[in-house]
Amino acid sequence: MNRRIDITLTVNGERVSRSVDTRLHLIDFLRMELGLTGAHTGCEHGVCGACTVRLDGDPVRGCLVMVASLDGSVVETIEGLSDTGEIRDLQEAFVARNAAQCGYCTPGMLVTAADILVESPEATREEIREHISGNYCRCTGYQAIVDAVEDVLKARRTSEAA
Amino acid sequence: MKWPAMGYARVESLDELWQVLDAAGPEAQILAGGQSLLATLSFRLSEPSGLIDITRIPALRGVSVTGGTLRLGALTRHADLGRDPLVAAHAPILAQAAPLIAHPAIRNRGTIGGSLALADPAAELPACMVALDATIVVASRSGERRVPAADFFQGLFTTDLQPGEIITAVDVPVATPASRQTIVEVTRRSGDYAMAGLAAVLAVTADRTVDAARLVFFGVGSGAEIARGASVALTGTKLTQATIAAAQGALAGDLDPPGDLHGGPELKRHLARVLTARALGPFLAPAEQAA
Numbered sequence: 213m214n215r216r217i218d219i220t221l222t223v224n225g226e227r228v229s230r231s232v233d234t235r236l237h238l239i240d241f242l243r244m245e246l247g248l249t250g251a252h253t254g255c256e257h258g259v260c261g262a263c264t265v266r267l268d269g270d271p272v273r274g275c276l277v278m279v280a281s282l283d284g285s286v287v288e289t290i291e292g293l294s295d296t297g298e299i300r301d302l303q304e305a306f307v308a309r310n311a312a313q314c315g316y317c318t319p320g321m322l323v324t325a326a327d328i329l330v331e332s333p334e335a336t337r338e339e340i341r342e343h344i345s346g347n348y349c350r351c352t353g354y355q356a357i358v359d360a361v362e363d364v365l366k367a368r369r370t371s372e373a374a
Numbered sequence: 375m376k377w378p379a380m381g382y383a384r385v386e387s388l389d390e391l392w393q394v395l396d397a398a399g400p401e402a403q404i405l406a407g408g409q410s411l412l413a414t415l416s417f418r419l420s421e422p423s424g425l426i427d428i429t430r431i432p433a434l435r436g437v438s439v440t441g442g443t444l445r446l447g448a449l450t451r452h453a454d455l456g457r458d459p460l461v462a463a464h465a466p467i468l469a470q471a472a473p474l475i476a477h478p479a480i481r482n483r484g485t486i487g488g489s490l491a492l493a494d495p496a497a498e499l500p501a502c503m504v505a506l507d508a509t510i511v512v513a514s515r516s517g518e519r520r521v522p523a524a525d526f527f528q529g530l531f532t533t534d535l536q537p538g539e540i541i542t543a544v545d546v547p548v549a550t551p552a553s554r555q556t557i558v559e560v561t562r563r564s565g566d567y568a569m570a571g572l573a574a575v576l577a578v579t580a581d582r583t584v585d586a587a588r589l590v591f592f593g594v595g596s597g598a599e600i601a602r603g604a605s606v607a608l609t610g611t612k613l614t615q616a617t618i619a620a621a622q623g624a625l626a627g628d629l630d631p632p633g634d635l636h637g638g639p640e641l642k643r644h645l646a647r648v649l650t651a652r653a654l655g656p657f658l659a660p661a662e663q664a665a
């Protein structure tokens with residue numbers, strides 16, 4: 213079996229081809245090979261959520277994905293989500309609500325929060341908390357994050373109704 | 375820690391899998407969702423010579439119903455269990471279990487085959503499969519084998535899987551109108567493995583007589599533990615507060631929980647009794663529920 217694998221994948225809309233070491237997880241690949249340093253690593257074993265990115269449309273733990281396995285996949289990072297404007301309102305709400313302090317958790321938190329906007333537009337505060345339960349924040353106490361997500365859910369519902 | 379050096383191969387069919395397994399030797403491991411395996415590599419709890427990625431094998435995918443059987447392909451993700459209409463209709467306990475497993479990002483990758491092969495003593499799905507009396511479908515180069523869930527799980531992280539075998543699917547008997555299925559657990563934080571949990575599958579007639587009951591605990595022993603005494607205490611009689619109390623009493627003989635980092639055996643016994651009442655209470659006659 214090979215320890216280097218050739219892969220071609222799409223990252224933030226661009227096709228990328230590389231020969232990668234099997235030891236590399238998706239976040240080290242994004243940060244070290246592609247210079248996309250938005251996604252962070254905290255624990256590197258699946259518990260903190262700092263590494264949350266979108267893979268084939270779904271949020272995943274980047275530290276629990278072997279990049280060698282990603283031939284043909286589509287990856288979106290916080291850089292991509294920022295560039296497309298998909299979560300501009302969410303980012304503005306995080307600023308308005310002071311939902312980021314040190315910012316370490318913020319990229320992962322935003323990717324998870326973006327999933328709430330798509331998957332459960334009617335989410336209650338309880339459901340927002342449940343959905344972000346796998347994303348640790350050591351600074352904010354979560355209250356401001358839940359406020360920000362709730363604001364955006366309400367605003368999007370209102371603009372859709374209008 | 376970074377993962378150890380290892381090989382990787384992706385296979386596209388079962389035939390290719392058997393070839394690669396033969397060539398790779400016994401130190402290679404199957405990679406499905408990677409949500410347990412890759413985490414254990416970070417801890418260097420395991421150092422496989424290589425990983426064989428089965429996630430692109432079409433034969434391991436899909437959810438379908440044939441006759442009285444719901445078939446779940448081994449690659450069915452926890453997130454799929456939570457939203458598949460066939461699962462909700464025919465095995466509602468699995469739809470209820472999905473949100474209890476880890477967090478959304480992990481449920482988007484973790485698979486039913488991986489969870490059953492791992493046999494974590496606090497995992498939800500092995501207990502559900504025993505409670506449902508499901509059959510684990512296992513295959514190797516030499517063919518297919520069907521193993522009742524109760525025989526498949528053999529203790530702490532131990533199953534009946536033999537070298538060269540993989541789980542291809544799970545066959546679950548579909549729920550009947552008499553089926554009552556529920557899963558409850560206690561965790562300190564949302565998404566954690568359970569401190570104690572209970573998967574209960576009953577058949578209850580219109581006059582609330584319990585024709586069959588299977589109470590299966592997790593997180594209180596070395597695996598999915600059938601509470602035989604409690605199940606017998608409920609069977610053949612109407613479900614009442616009194617029969618629930620009898621089932622709670624029978625747990626003393628059913629369970630022999632070890633202490634763990636959450637607390638001692640007495641804590642686990644207490645939680646098991648609490649969970650029994652929580653699981654069965656909703657199936658009581660409305661008048662008794664209020665009591």
Ligand SMILES: Cc1cc2nc3c(=O)[nH]c(=O)nc-3n(C[C@H](O)[C@H](O)[C@H](O)COP(=O)(O)OP(=O)(O)OC[C@H]3O[C@@H](n4cnc5c(N)ncnc54)[C@H](O)[C@@H]3O)c2cc1C
Nearest residue numbers: 258404406407408409410411476484485487488491497541
């Ligand atoms: C932070 C965190 C919290 C978690 N919380 C929970 C929880 O509360 N409850 C819970 O149940 N799980 C929990 N998990 C584990 C998660 O459910 C895993 O997805 C699951 O246990 C393994 O499935 P997988 O597809 O990821 O398997 P992998 O990690 O790919 O594999 C696990 C093992 O099974 C073997 N394997 C995989 N598929 C097959 C197959 N088809 N045939 C034979 N062998 C196979 C592999 O070789 C490996 O040994 C948690 C994980 C994390 C990281």
Ligand code: FES
Nearest residue numbers: 254255256261275
């Ligand atoms: S770095 Fe991936 S979950 Fe912590």
Ligand code: FES
Nearest residue numbers: 313315349350351
């Ligand atoms: S803002 Fe510091 S960890 Fe969340």
